[in-house]
Amino acid sequence: MKKNQDKKNRFQLEYLNSPAVDKVGVEERVARFQTRSIKDASKMQGLKMALNMIDLTTLEGKDTPGKVKQMCYKAQHLHDVLPGLPTVAAVCVYPSMVKIAKKEVAGSGVNVASVSTAFPSGQAPLEVKITDTKFAVDEGADEIDMVISRGKFLSGEYNYVFDEIAMIKEACGKARLKVILETGELATLDNVRKVSDLAIYAGADFIKTSTGKIQPAATMQVTYTMLMAIKDYYDKTGIMIGMKPAGGISTSKLALHNLVMVKEVLGSAWLTNEWFRFGASSLANDVLMQIMKAETGVYQSSDYFSID
Amino acid sequence: MATKKNIPVVEWDYAPSLEGTSHIQLKKQYDLFIDGKWVKPSSGKYFQTINPANEEVLSEVAYGNENDVDLAVKAARKAYAEVWSVMPAAERAKYIYRIARLMQERARELAVIETLDAGKTIRESRDIDVPLACNHFFYYAGWADKLEYAFPNRKVESIGVAGQIIPWNFPLLMAAWKIAPALAAGNTVVLKPAETTPLTALKLAEIIEASGLPAGVVNIVTGFGDTGAAIVNHTDVDKIAFTGSTNVGKIIQKAVAGKGKKLTLELGGKSANIIFDDAPIDQAVEGIINGIFFNQGHVCCAGSRLFVQENVADKVIAKLKDRLNSLYLGNPLDKNTDIGAINSKEQLETINKYIKIGKQEGAEMYQPTCSIPKKGFYCPPTLFTNVAQSNVIAQEEIFGPVLTIQTFRTVDEVIQKANNTPFGLAAGVWTDKGSRIFNLTTKLRAGVIWANTYNKFDPTSPFGGYKESGFGREGGLHGLSSYVKLV
Numbered sequence: 015m016k017k018n019q020d021k022k023n024r025f026q027l028e029y030l031n032s033p034a035v036d037k038v039g040v041e042e043r044v045a046r047f048q049t050r051s052i053k054d055a056s057k058m059q060g061l062k063m064a065l066n067m068i069d070l071t072t073l074e075g076k077d078t079p080g081k082v083k084q085m086c087y088k089a090q091h092l093h094d095v096l097p098g099l100p101t102v103a104a105v106c107v108y109p110s111m112v113k114i115a116k117k118e119v120a121g122s123g124v125n126v127a128s129v130s131t132a133f134p135s136g137q138a139p140l141e142v143k144i145t146d147t148k149f150a151v152d153e154g155a156d157e158i159d160m161v162i163s164r165g166k167f168l169s170g171e172y173n174y175v176f177d178e179i180a181m182i183k184e185a186c187g188k189a190r191l192k193v194i195l196e197t198g199e200l201a202t203l204d205n206v207r208k209v210s211d212l213a214i215y216a217g218a219d220f221i222k223t224s225t226g227k228i229q230p231a232a233t234m235q236v237t238y239t240m241l242m243a244i245k246d247y248y249d250k251t252g253i254m255i256g257m258k259p260a261g262g263i264s265t266s267k268l269a270l271h272n273l274v275m276v277k278e279v280l281g282s283a284w285l286t287n288e289w290f291r292f293g294a295s296s297l298a299n300d301v302l303m304q305i306m307k308a309e310t311g312v313y314q315s316s317d318y319f320s321i322d
Numbered sequence: 323m324a325t326k327k328n329i330p331v332v333e334w335d336y337a338p339s340l341e342g343t344s345h346i347q348l349k350k351q352y353d354l355f356i357d358g359k360w361v362k363p364s365s366g367k368y369f370q371t372i373n374p375a376n377e378e379v380l381s382e383v384a385y386g387n388e389n390d391v392d393l394a395v396k397a398a399r400k401a402y403a404e405v406w407s408v409m410p411a412a413e414r415a416k417y418i419y420r421i422a423r424l425m426q427e428r429a430r431e432l433a434v435i436e437t438l439d440a441g442k443t444i445r446e447s448r449d450i451d452v453p454l455a456c457n458h459f460f461y462y463a464g465w466a467d468k469l470e471y472a473f474p475n476r477k478v479e480s481i482g483v484a485g486q487i488i489p490w491n492f493p494l495l496m497a498a499w500k501i502a503p504a505l506a507a508g509n510t511v512v513l514k515p516a517e518t519t520p521l522t523a524l525k526l527a528e529i530i531e532a533s534g535l536p537a538g539v540v541n542i543v544t545g546f547g548d549t550g551a552a553i554v555n556h557t558d559v560d561k562i563a564f565t566g567s568t569n570v571g572k573i574i575q576k577a578v579a580g581k582g583k584k585l586t587l588e589l590g591g592k593s594a595n596i597i598f599d600d601a602p603i604d605q606a607v608e609g610i611i612n613g614i615f616f617n618q619g620h621v622c623c624a625g626s627r628l629f630v631q632e633n634v635a636d637k638v639i640a641k642l643k644d645r646l647n648s649l650y651l652g653n654p655l656d657k658n659t660d661i662g663a664i665n666s667k668e669q670l671e672t673i674n675k676y677i678k679i680g681k682q683e684g685a686e687m688y689q690p691t692c693s694i695p696k697k698g699f700y701c702p703p704t705l706f707t708n709v710a711q712s713n714v715i716a717q718e719e720i721f722g723p724v725l726t727i728q729t730f731r732t733v734d735e736v737i738q739k740a741n742n743t744p745f746g747l748a749a750g751v752w753t754d755k756g757s758r759i760f761n762l763t764t765k766l767r768a769g770v771i772w773a774n775t776y777n778k779f780d781p782t783s784p785f786g787g788y789k790e791s792g793f794g795r796e797g798g799l800h801g802l803s804s805y806v807k808l809v
Contacts, residue, residue, distance in 0.1 A: 034754040036774055039605025049445065051339030051657050059334055242604050249640070273334070278648050283331050 025215030086118030183217035210243035220256035231261025260293025357397035358537025401538030422459035441663030480508030482560035490516035586794025591747030595625030623748035673722030746788030
C-alpha cells in the first residue's frame with residue numbers, strides 16, 4: 015500500500031494541475047485527423063490493424079453459453095473466405111461467461127476480457143466489486159474492464175475513486191486493468207481529463223471511454239482528451255498506458271480516423287493491440303466488408319458476413 | 323504497472339493524395355483586364371509567374387505601366403459616372419451575388435490555382451481562402467441596397483474610383499476583401515495583384531467577365547511596384563486601399579498627402595500570442611502552431627511573438643517541439659501537407675536572413691527533422707527560445723514560419739511587452755479566466771484580439787491595425803465605411 019500512497023500523493027499534486035481542456039480547440043484538432051488521406055495500401059494496412067485491435071464484445075443480460083461460444087468462434091475466424099486475416103485482440107464478456115470463453119479461445123492468442131465491479135453502473139459496495147473482480151480473474155480473465163464510481167467522482171470524492179481503482183488493480187493480479195471512465199456521464203472534457211489522470215496514477219494499464227450503455231460514448235473529442243493524458247504521463251514517466259475507445263465506433267472510417275489520431279498524438283508505438291483497442295460489436299463486419307471491397311472491387315451484401 | 327515490452331513498432335504512413343490539376347484552365351499568357359476587355363500591355367512586356375513549390379513556370383502575365391493604368395482609371399471613371407453609381411442599388415447587389423455564386427461554382431479550380439501560384443497548402447486554399455473570399459462577396463452584396471440602414475440618419479454616397487493594391491499572401495481573399503465592399507457601395511475599381519501571385523485575380527477577372535458586370539466597373543492591371551505607384555499617383559483616383567508592407571505603406575501615405583484621396587492601409591505586424599499558466603495548454607499549443615505556421619507564416623497578423631508565463635514555459639516549449647515533429651512539410655497540392663512552400667525565392671532569402679540574425683544574436687533555434695523537397699522554396703517550421711524584447715528577430719516582421727518565444731511573470735509585464743512594438747495588428751490571449759481576457763483586450767493595443775483561438779476570420783468582423791500596422795478597417799460595417807462618403 016505504501017507504493018499506492020506515494021502515487022496518490024503524486025497524483026494529488028498532478029490533478030490539481032490537470033490542464034484545462036477547451037472544447038472548441040479540441041473539436042478543431044479532431045477535425046484535422048479526419049482529413050488525412052488513407053487509401054490503397056495505407057487503407058488496407060489500417061483496416062487489418064483495426065481488426066486486430068477489436069475487443070469483440072457481448073454484454074447483455076440475455077447472454078448465454080451458446081451466444082458466447084459462437085462469438086468466440088467468430089473472434090478466431092473473422093472471415094475464412096479470405097486467408098491471412100488476423101484474429102481480434104480479445105473477447106469481452108461478463109464474469110459468469112469467462113470460463114466458457116476461456117475454453118473456446120484457448121491457444122488462439124485471443125485474450126479474454128471481463129467487465130467487473132458491478133458493471134455498468136458500479137453502484138455496489140467495494141467488497142462486492144473486489145469479489146466480482148477476483149471471481150473473473152480466478153475464472154481465467156486476462157484483462158479486467160472495471161467501471162469507476164462516477165457518482166463519487168461527481169460528488170468530489172476523488173480519494174475514494176482513487177483508492178477503489180488501486181484496490182481493484184491489486185485484485186487483478188496478473189490481469190491487465192482497463193478503467194472505464196463512462197465519459198458520457200462526466201459531462202465535460204475537463205472532467206474527462208481529470209479522471210484520466212486519476213485513473214492512470216491509481217494504476218490503470220488502459221483507460222477506456224465507455225461501457226457502451228450510455229450515449230454519447232467514444233467520441234473523438236473524448237478519446238483525444240484521454241490520449242493527451244496518456245501522452246503527458248508517458249512524457250513524464252516513460253510508462254506507456256493503453257487506450258480503449260468503446261461504444262459508437264461501428265464504421266471503418268471512424269476506426270481509421272481514430273488510428274490517425276493515435277499515430278499523431280502518441281506515435282506508432284501505440285499502434286498495436288498491446289496499447290490500443292476498440293470496444294465494439296459491429297465494427298468487425300464493416301471492416302471486413304471494406305477489406306473485401308478492396309480485394310474484389312465490389313461491395314458485398316451484409317449477408318456474406320457472419321453475425322456472431 | 324505495464325512497461326514497454328519489446329513489441330515491434332510498425333510504421334503506418336498515409337497515402338500521398340495529390341489534388342488533381344486536370345480541371346483547371348490556365349492560359350499561356352494573360353493580358354490586362356481593362357474596360358471589360360483583355361488588353362495587351364502598351365509596353366508589350368510580360369513577366370513569368372512560377373509555382374514556388376517546384377519553380378516551374380505557370381504562365382506569363384502582362385506588365386502594366388502608367389499608360390495602361392491611365393486607360394484603366396479612365397474606364398473606371400466612365401463606368402462609375404455612366405453606369406455603376408446611377409444603377410439602382412438592388413441591381414448592383416444582383417451582380418455581386420452573381421460573382422459570389424460563380425466563384426463558388428469554380429471553387430475547386432480557384433483553390434488549385436491559388437495553391438499552384440502561392441505555394442499555400444491545398445487544405446488551406448480549399449477550406450479557408452476560397453470559401454472566405456466567396457463569403458465576402460455574399461456578405462457585401464447584402465449591404466448594397468441597405469446602405470442607409472448601415473449608417474442610420476446619414477446620407478450615403480459612393481466615392482468614385484478606388485485604386486486597390488493587394489499582397490501575395492492571400493491573393494484571391496485580399497481581392498475579395500477589397501473589391502466586394504467597393505462595388506457594394508457603388509464605386510468602381512482598379513486592382514493590382516502582387517507580381518508573384520496574379521493568377522487567381524485574373525481568374526476572378528474571367529468570372530467577372532462571365533457575370534456580365536458592366537465594362538469598366540472592375541479593372542485588373544498586373545505588374546510590379548511601379549504599376550502600383552502609377553495607381554497611387556493617378557490624379558483621377560479617389561481612394562487608395564493598400565495591403566502590404568509597412569515600408570511601402572509609408573511611401574504611399576507620403577505620395578497621397580494633400581491630394582484629397584481617401585486612404586486605408588493594412589500593413590505589417592508582430593503580433594503577440596500570450597499563454598497564461600491556467601490556459602488549456604494542449605489547445606494553446608495548437609493555437610500557437612496555427613498562429614505562426616498558418617500559410618507558412620505569411621500572415622500579417624501571424625502570432626509571431628509568443629509570450630509564455632514562466633512557470634509553464636518548459637512544458638509549453640517541450641509540447642511545441644514535439645508537435646512540430648508531427649507536421650507534414652511538402653508538396654502543397656498534397657491533401658496531407660500541413661506546411662507548404664515559401665511564396666518566392668526573395669521571401670525565402672529574407673526569412674533565412676532573419677534566422678541567421680537570430681542565431682548570431684545568441685537565441686536558441688529549434689527546427690524539426692523533416693525532409694525538404696529538392697526543388698522549390700521551403701523553410702522548416704522554426705522556433706527561437708532565449709529571446710528578449712531587444713532581439714531583432716523579436717522586433718521586425720519576418721513574414722515566415724519563425725516563432726520567437728519569450729517568458730513573462732505577471733499580467734502587467736506581459737501587457738507592457740506585448741505593446742512594446744511599433745506594430746499593433748493582432749494578439750492572442752490564452753487563459754481559462756474570463757475576467758483576465760477582458761482585462762487584456764482593453765489594454766492590448768491591437769486591432770484584433772483572439773481569446774483561446776487564433777487566426778479566425780469572418781466577413782462580418784472588422785480587421786485592421788494600430789500604429790505602424792496601418793489604419794482603416796476591412797470586413798464588416800467598418801469595412802464598408804471606408805468606401806462611402808457620409809453627408
